[in-house]
Amino acid sequence: MAKLEILSDKCVKCLQCLNVCPCNAIKEDKNVIYIDDNCTLCGVCISKCSFNAISHDNFVTSKPDIDEYRGILIFGEQRDGKIPGVVHELLGEGKRLARQLGTNVSVVLLGINTDKMIRELFAFGADIVFQIDHPLLEYFNDELYADIITQVVLQNKPEIFLIGATTYGSSLAPRIASRLNTGLTADCTCLEVDVEKRLLKQTRPAFGGNLMATIICPNRRPQMCTVRPKVMRPVEPDFDRVGQIIRPDVVISQNLKVKKIGFIKNKVQKVNLADADVIVSAGRGIQKPQNLELIREFADCLGAAVGASRALVDAGWIEYSHQIGQTGISVRPKIYIACGISGAIQHLAGMMSAKYIIAINKDPNAPIFKVANLGIVGEIERIVPALIKEMKNRKQQYITC
C-alpha cells in the first residue's frame, strides 16, 4: 500500500502531524518520524505541516480499484445557511445520471446549524446527506473543507463527484482533486454517462467557447467536475421526500492557515450576475456614463443584473465585478441584452452560451448581431427608454389581468 512520505530534509520534528493523523499512521521512533501502513492517504497531515515536509506524490502509484467506487456525490455548498441554485441543479442532474447507472445521490454538507438545510436537499433529490456540523465550519474555508471532504470521499468512495462552479466551488475542487490525484474537468455544460464502462463524459467549452471538448477520466476515481450554474435542470422539489442522514467520523483540524475576517457586500448590484435569469449589459455604445442610469433602470424593471463590456470597466465607468467576457466572468442567463456592445470575441466568450441574446447597436455590421437571436439597429438613448416604458406597461397589464 502506498503511503505518504516525510521529507527528512524539511521535517523539524514538531510532531504536529502525529496529533492530526486520524489513522494513527504517523509514528516517532528514536527521533525519526515515519508513516506506516495504517496510512489511508487522507492527506490531513499535509496541509497541517507548516514546513511542507510531507510529500504525497506517492498517491499516484496507488491505483484505485475502480469497481469499489459507486454512487454520485455532490458538494452541498451553502453560505449563511442558504443553498445556491446550482446545488439544486446538480441534484437534478445527479439524479438523472444515477438512474442510468443504477446508483444513488449523496450530498456532503458542511457548516453550522445545518439541520434546516437537510430537508431541502432531500426535497431536491438527495438520497443521503453526509452532515458535518461544527462551529469552525461556519464560513467556507478551502483547507478545512478540502481536508474534511477528502476524508468523506475516501471513506465512501463515490464514482462521480460534482461541484458547482461558483467562486468557492472552483477554488475547492482543484484542491481536493489534487490531493486525491484524480482528474477534474472545469465548468462543464453537459454530462453524459457511458453506462457499460461507468464513465462520465464531461463536455465543456474551451478556447473562449470556440471549441467544445468532451473529457473523460478513465483510470482514477472519483471522476470529478465542476458544473456551471444555470446549465442543469433541478427537479420539482418534494418536501415529503426523506433520505438518510450520516454523520461521518472525520478529523476537524483547529490549526488553520487561512481565515475569513470580513465581508463587504456589493451594494450596487441588486441581482448577482451568476444567479441572474436576465442580464442587461452595457458597452461603449452607450456613449456616456450617465446613460448607465438608463441601463440600470431597464435592468430594474426586468429584475435583471447589470453587466458591462471590458471597455466600460477600463474607462472606469463601472466596477470590474460587472465585467463579462474573457478577463471578467462567464454568464449563462436565460436572456442577455447587449446594449451598445460591438461583440469582440473576448466579450462573446463570456456570454455566448446565454439561451436568448438580444443586441441593440447602431452599427448594423457589429459582430454582436451574428450571435444575437434578436437584433435591434438603433440608438441606445432612444430605444432603451422606449423599452422601459413598454415593459412597465406590460407588467401593469400582466399584474391586473
Added chain:
Amino acid sequence: MNIIVCVKQVPETANVKINKDTNTIIREGSNSIINPFDLYAVEESIRIRESVGGNVTAISMGIPQVVELLREVIAIGADNAVLLSDKAFAGADTLATSRTLAAGIRKIGNYDLIICGRQSTDGDTAQVGPSLAEKLGIPHITCVSKIEEISKDPIKCHRLLEDGYEIVEMRLPGLITVVKEINEPRLPSLFGLRKAMQAEIPVWTAKDIDIDFELCGIAGSPTYVLDTFAPEHHVENEILNGEPEQQAKIVADKLMDILYKNS
C-alpha cells in the same frame, strides 16, 4: 519577500480559428502571448517587491520558445526566470502541470508567496493555482482583487465573490490567484529590456527537477480528451430596423414570452 510568479504562454484569442472539418484549433499564424491574467500576477509581484523588498522569480512550463516570453517578464520587472521544458511534460492536464510546477518551485526553494493569474485564456480552468498550492502543501486564496496588508504574516487580501468581497488572512508561505481588478500592469522599461536581453534563463528538464515521468505530461494526466467539436450557434436571427416604439413592442413581446409564459 521572495515571490514566485507563474506565467503561461497562450494563443492570442482573436486569432483562434477552428477548422470546421477536423474540429481542431488552427494554430498557424496565431501569435503567442503571455496569458492576460498572468500580467496582473507579474505586476503585483513587482509592486510587492517595490514596497517590501525581495526577489521575483517567474516560472513557466512550456516549449523551449517560451524562454522568449520569460524574457518579456524580466523586461517588465522580474528578477529571474526559469523554464520547465521537456518532451515528457507535453500533454499535461492541470494535475500533471501542478505537479511539474511544484517540482520546479521546490527546486527554486525559499519562497514566501506564489502568485498566479486566476485562469488562462486557453484552458480556462482556473485549476492550476489551487492544485499547485495543494501539491506544495501551502494554503491558497483565489480571485484576489486587493492585497491590503503584505508586510506582516499573515497577509490580508480581498477576494472577489459573486456578491461582494471577502476579507481573508493567510499565513505564509501561501499562494494567491489574482483578478484584473488588482492593478494595472506596466509596460517593459528600456532598462528592463536591456536586462532581459542579457538574462540567463535556465531551462530545467524532468531530470533537473527530479520528477518521475509517470507523474508529468500525458502519462501523469488522469483526464483525456475524448472528442472535440465546434459549438452550435444560433442559426436564426432576426434584425429589426425602424422606429424605437415599434422595436420596443417586438422586444417586449419576446421578453414577456420567455419570462412569463414558460413559468
